[in-house]
Structures are given as C-alpha cells and as structure tokens.
Amino acid sequence: MEKKSEYVIKQISVFSENRPGRLAAIAEALRKEKINIFAFSIAEANGFGVVRALVNNPERAHETLTDMGFMVSFTDVIAVKMRDEPGGLYETARILGDAGVNIEYSYAYSGKDAAVLVLRVDQAEEAIERILAHGGELLSRSLFS
Amino acid sequence: MRTWDPRIEEMPQDELKKLQYRLLKTLVYRLYSFSPFYHDRMRDEGVHPDDIKSLEDARKLPFMTKRDLRDNYPDRIFTASRDELVRYHVSSGTTGKPTVVGYTSHDLDLWTTSLARSLTACGLGRGDVIQVSYGYGLFTGGLGLHYGAERIGATVVPTSVGNTERQIELMQDLGVTAIACTPSYLIHIGEVAEKMGVSLRNDTDLRVGILGAEPWSAQMRDRIANQLGIRAYDIYGTSELSGPMFCECSEQQGIHIWGDIALTEIVDPDSGEPLESGEKGELVFTILQKEALPMIRYRTGDITSLEVATCACGRTHPRIGRIQGRVDDMLIIRGINVFPSQIEHALLTIPEVGQHFQIVVDRKGALDTLLVRVEVGRDAFSDKITDLMSIKETVAHRLKNTLNVNVGVELVEPGSLPRFEGKAKRVIDRRVL
Structure with a gap:
C-alpha cells in the first residue's frame, strides 16, 4: 500500500484585505513566476479574506508572495477525484461522514479527466485511508510540487 | 565616565x-x-x-x-x-x-x-x-x-x-x-x-x-x-x-x-x-x-x-x-477621553497583531465611531477564518476594556500601514463638526 503522506497536498493560503485589486496582485505575481493555479477559492469575513489555492509549485508561490509582503502559509489538504455525474459528491461525503471525519472547508474544480474535490479535514490520515479503502482515488502531492 | x-x-x-x-x-x-x-x-x-x-x-x-x-x-x-x-x-x-x-x-x-x-x-x-x-x-x-x-x-x-x-x-x-x-x-x-x-x-x-x-x-x-x-x-x-x-x-x-x-x-x-x-x-x-x-x-x-x-x-x-x-492629541469619543497611547499599550499586549496601527475617527449620524486598523502578525496568520475572527474579537475586546468605548477593528496586511520617519501621525479624524 502506498504511503498516506503521498496524498497530503500543500495548499497556499494568503491573507488579503477585502478591497479592489488584491486578488489581481496575487494572480499577477503567480503569472510572472509562471505558476499555474489548479484550483482556488476565497473565504471572506468582515473586511478581510483568505485566498486559498492549489498551484503547481507551492514553494515558489510562497516565496514570491512573501517577498511581495503578503502573509502566506501552507495548509495540508487532500484532493479527491470524483465521478463527474450525479452522486459523485455524495460518495465522497458519505465515506468521510461515516468515518467521523469533519470537513473544515472545501472547494472543487473540474479537472481534465475528472472533477476534483479539495478538502481540508480534521483527520487527514483517516480520511485518506477510508477513501482508498472504498476504492476512491486521490491526487498525489507530486502533481503539486 | x-x-x-x-x-x-x-x-x-x-x-x-x-x-x-x-x-x-x-x-x-x-x-x-x-x-x-x-x-x-x-x-x-x-x-x-x-x-x-x-x-x-x-x-x-x-x-x-x-x-x-x-x-x-x-x-x-x-x-x-x-x-x-x-x-x-x-x-x-x-x-x-x-x-x-x-x-x-x-x-x-x-x-x-x-x-x-x-x-x-x-x-x-x-x-x-x-x-x-x-x-x-x-x-x-x-x-x-x-x-x-x-x-x-x-x-x-x-x-x-x-x-x-x-x-x-x-x-x-x-x-x-x-x-x-x-x-x-x-x-x-x-x-x-x-x-x-x-x-x-x-x-x-x-x-x-x-x-x-x-x-x-x-x-x-x-x-x-x-x-x-x-x-x-x-x-x-x-x-x-x-x-x-x-x-x-x-x-x-x-x-x-x-x-x-x-x-x-x-x-x-x-x-x-x-x-x-x-x-x-x-x-x-x-x-x-x-x-x-x-x-x-x-x-x-x-x-x-x-x-x-x-x-x-x-x-x-x-x-x-x-x-x-x-x-491636544486627546480624542473625545462620545464624551470619553481617548489617548492614542492607550491604544498602543493595549495592542502591545496582544502578540497576534503588529505594533503599527491607525485610528480612524468618524461620525455616523450624531454618533462618533472609532475604528482601529492593525496589522496581523505573520506568526499569527492562520488559514482558518475563525482564528482570524477571534484575533479581531480579542483586539476589540481589549480596546473596549481599556478605553471604555466600543471600537471597530480592521485587520490589515502586514506592512500595509504607513511607517513614520518623523513624528507618527496615527489618527485620521473624518468628523465634520
């Protein structure tokens, strides 16, 4: 069996004030460094937000944004391949629910060959084990570094 | 000597x-x-x-x-x-x-x-x-x-x-x-x-x-x-x-x-x-x-x-x-004397935020409002919105206790507030009296 840590992916999280142009500044920096964004989401609160993204080179993205003065951190997430058809999300959510794994937040994207669900969970190892045990497919971290 | x-x-x-x-x-x-x-x-x-x-x-x-x-x-x-x-x-x-x-x-x-x-x-x-x-x-x-x-x-x-x-x-x-x-x-x-x-x-x-x-x-x-x-x-x-x-x-x-x-x-x-x-x-x-x-x-x-x-x-x-x-720096907010130094003291007791700050005083209707903008400390940054919200609440709570006035708090990016090479000018008073 493959090592579970193989499926723990580094997401970058960036603190941003909630005002026009901040996302453009982040995106421009990544474009200049030729860093590709696979998926991203914005979580917003009153006056500020956190931009979360899966990129092809998290280390370089972290360095670039930090140099620009942004506050950046890495967060461990997992990415599950879903069937892109009715019931796809249900399967994954049910496995995690049955295992007592809580989802802190999540976002999804439609990849080239499947829909992908990005998950921040409270017990990553448990989640990986259960998903693999149910024949589910996880994206490996090698795609993102 | x-x-x-x-x-x-x-x-x-x-x-x-x-x-x-x-x-x-x-x-x-x-x-x-x-x-x-x-x-x-x-x-x-x-x-x-x-x-x-x-x-x-x-x-x-x-x-x-x-x-x-x-x-x-x-x-x-x-x-x-x-x-x-x-x-x-x-x-x-x-x-x-x-x-x-x-x-x-x-x-x-x-x-x-x-x-x-x-x-x-x-x-x-x-x-x-x-x-x-x-x-x-x-x-x-x-x-x-x-x-x-x-x-x-x-x-x-x-x-x-x-x-x-x-x-x-x-x-x-x-x-x-x-x-x-x-x-x-x-x-x-x-x-x-x-x-x-x-x-x-x-x-x-x-x-x-x-x-x-x-x-x-x-x-x-x-x-x-x-x-x-x-x-x-x-x-x-x-x-x-x-x-x-x-x-x-x-x-x-x-x-x-x-x-x-x-x-x-x-x-x-x-x-x-x-x-x-x-x-x-x-x-x-x-x-x-x-x-x-x-x-x-x-x-x-x-x-x-x-x-x-x-x-x-x-x-x-x-x-x-x-x-x-x-x-003459003393701000009077809803009848209460507020010194920017009190805000500085209060912020210094909160390790999650930086030492630079900005005070924005405004008037909404007949009521003075006090907003404090403060930088999140790099070490305190969490990906979780709830953690950030709790920093914000801590700051608001601490300031309220120190000043006896309700204070709005805005978390801003580190390094984004002005730095002063001469005298610090930290108060923006937008009140039209």
Whole structure:
C-alpha cells in the first residue's frame, strides 16, 4: 500500500484585505513566476479574506508572495477525484461522514479527466485511508510540487 | 565616565532648590524689565517680581503656550537682539503656523551641556559611535544630538532620516554603538535590516538607542530591547525648550530634568492648578537660563507625572515619567477621553497583531465611531477564518476594556500601514463638526 503522506497536498493560503485589486496582485505575481493555479477559492469575513489555492509549485508561490509582503502559509489538504455525474459528491461525503471525519472547508474544480474535490479535514490520515479503502482515488502531492 | 558633572547632578536637593530660586528670581526680574510681552502678561495677572519670595511662588506667574510663539511669529518675544543670535530652529507647523526658536551661543551651550549630562547618564561617552538618525535641519533633533554627542567625545555618524538601507550598512561598517532616532523609525530600521538579512543583534555593535520625539510605551521599549538586543532610553524635549534635552539614566526610572536648567511642574490640564508629585497631568517648564527665548511656565501639552525623590543612580534632580500622550492629541469619543497611547499599550499586549496601527475617527449620524486598523502578525496568520475572527474579537475586546468605548477593528496586511520617519501621525479624524 502506498504511503498516506503521498496524498497530503500543500495548499497556499494568503491573507488579503477585502478591497479592489488584491486578488489581481496575487494572480499577477503567480503569472510572472509562471505558476499555474489548479484550483482556488476565497473565504471572506468582515473586511478581510483568505485566498486559498492549489498551484503547481507551492514553494515558489510562497516565496514570491512573501517577498511581495503578503502573509502566506501552507495548509495540508487532500484532493479527491470524483465521478463527474450525479452522486459523485455524495460518495465522497458519505465515506468521510461515516468515518467521523469533519470537513473544515472545501472547494472543487473540474479537472481534465475528472472533477476534483479539495478538502481540508480534521483527520487527514483517516480520511485518506477510508477513501482508498472504498476504492476512491486521490491526487498525489507530486502533481503539486 | 559615570556622571558628566557630579557637582551639579548630585547636588543636595535643598541646595538645588536654592539655586533654582536664585535663577528664577533673576529671570523674572529680567523679563519684567526687558520683555514688553512678559511685562504686560505679569501686569495683567497682577504679579510683580517682588511677589516671588520662594520657589513655590513660581505658581503665581502666568503661563505661556505655543500660541504665544505663534501669535508673535517670528521673533517678537525674543529677548536677545538679532545680532546676538547664532541659530534658528523652526517647528514643523503641522498643527498651525510654524514657531521659531532663536539661540544665542550661551543658549546652544546650555542645550549641549544638558545633552552631555543626559548621554553620559545613558552610559555613553568617548569610544562610542553614535548614529544620529533624527532629521537635521530646522528640526531640533538632529543638530541637538549631534553637538551633545560630540561634547562627550563620542564619534558622530550624522545620517539624518531616510535611506534606511544605507543607514544599516554604515551601522555595520563604522561600528555604530548607539543610535538616536524615533522609536518607530528604529522599528522600521529593524524591519528593513531583517529583509536585508542583517541582524542588528548579531551583525552590529549596536547596544544603545536614544529614542524620543514621539510618545512610546514601556511595552514598546521591551519589544525593541528584546528584538534588537539593545538598551532603549527615553529622551525628552521640545523645540520651545531648545530641543531634545533630557534622558533616562541607566536605572530607567524616569527622565532626569536638570533642575538648574528647568523648573518642572505638573498641572491639571483643565484648571491649570498644580498637582502633587506622582499625579498625572500636563507638564509645565520654566527654562531658567535661556537668553534669546526664555520660557516661563510653558505648557508643553505633554501628559506625564513628576517624581522628586533622589534616583538610585545618585542624581538628585527630579524625574518625569513616560509621556502618556498629548493634551491636544486627546480624542473625545462620545464624551470619553481617548489617548492614542492607550491604544498602543493595549495592542502591545496582544502578540497576534503588529505594533503599527491607525485610528480612524468618524461620525455616523450624531454618533462618533472609532475604528482601529492593525496589522496581523505573520506568526499569527492562520488559514482558518475563525482564528482570524477571534484575533479581531480579542483586539476589540481589549480596546473596549481599556478605553471604555466600543471600537471597530480592521485587520490589515502586514506592512500595509504607513511607517513614520518623523513624528507618527496615527489618527485620521473624518468628523465634520
């Protein structure tokens, strides 16, 4: 069996004030460094937000944004391949629910060959084990570094 | 050298009081006789020099304020003729018309002597290399410290303000041991050095900071001392007195005010009544020996307290506490007095946020609102919104407890708030009254 840590992916999280142009500044920096964004989401609160993204080179993205003065951190997430058809999300959510794994937040994207669900969970190892045990497919971290 | 002039600095207090009384008496007679401005002021108040029979009688004399200098711009209340003046300094005038201070060569000597004593009290002297990063020019900070440092035999690096990267290079190359600047500028230097990969603690000989020209807190001192590995001394002065003049000694239990140079009082900012030793109020100075622009009972607008007991260092002269704020910086929010320094103190107790902040005062309908913008500390950044929200709530809660006013809090990106190289301007008042 493959090592579970193989499926723990580094997401970058960036603190941003909630005002026009901040996302453009982040995106421009990544474009200049030729860093590709696979998926991203914005979580917003009153006056500020956190931009979360899966990129092809998290280390370089972290360095670039930090140099620009942004506050950046890495967060461990997992990415599950879903069937892109009715019931796809249900399967994954049910496995995690049955295992007592809580989802802190999540976002999804439609990849080239499947829909992908990005998950921040409270017990990553448990989640990986259960998903693999149910024949589910996880994206490996090698795609993102 | 431990003490610049032990004969004066360790003079028994009763002798010091006698000396102050003699100097005050001479000053009052001189002004009554030769200054039309102060003569009229005393006459209007019904005070004659003969009424000054003890040092305590100083409180019978009328106050002077910055307004007197403004109203008599540029030099109408000077008591020296123009050809006796050797220098002018001009205050920035951010709060109104600028004020001009003139100096005879005796006045400059007095100023420099005061600083020689003060810098010696901070443990500086021959062999030290002092970087003067206060502005040189019309502002008193740069030139004042410059001559004070030269007087004690230290080597001066007159960098003035700005070009921070160069300042850091010089600090390393010339073996700078002390820096004189505003506390917020030193924090800025520390931040820039870190970006350059220079540790002020490990890569320089810096051991002393002479910091002033803006109010700062004890917590900020600890933070500077811990981060930069130096001893940070508080220095005080205003251009109306000459410039920066008085410093803490190595005991760091207040700023020594040389009694032969200045007579210090603390008064109630509203009534003008003198307050007891230890009570907090407005700082009032009489400069006892100045020729060109003597100041009698000058109301500085600075809030602090006075300690008259002899210091553990052996100096007998009175000390003032940390400047807590300014009478005119005081914000009145829904009838409650708020000092920006209180906000600074409160923020320094919260490690998750930075030390820079901005206060925005506005009025919604009839209600004043107070918004504090503060930077999230890099170490505290969490990907979780709930963590960030809880930082925000902690700040709001702490400020509410300190100020007794509801405060809005805005978390902003680190490095995004303005840094100040001169006096910090942290309040934006949008109220249209």
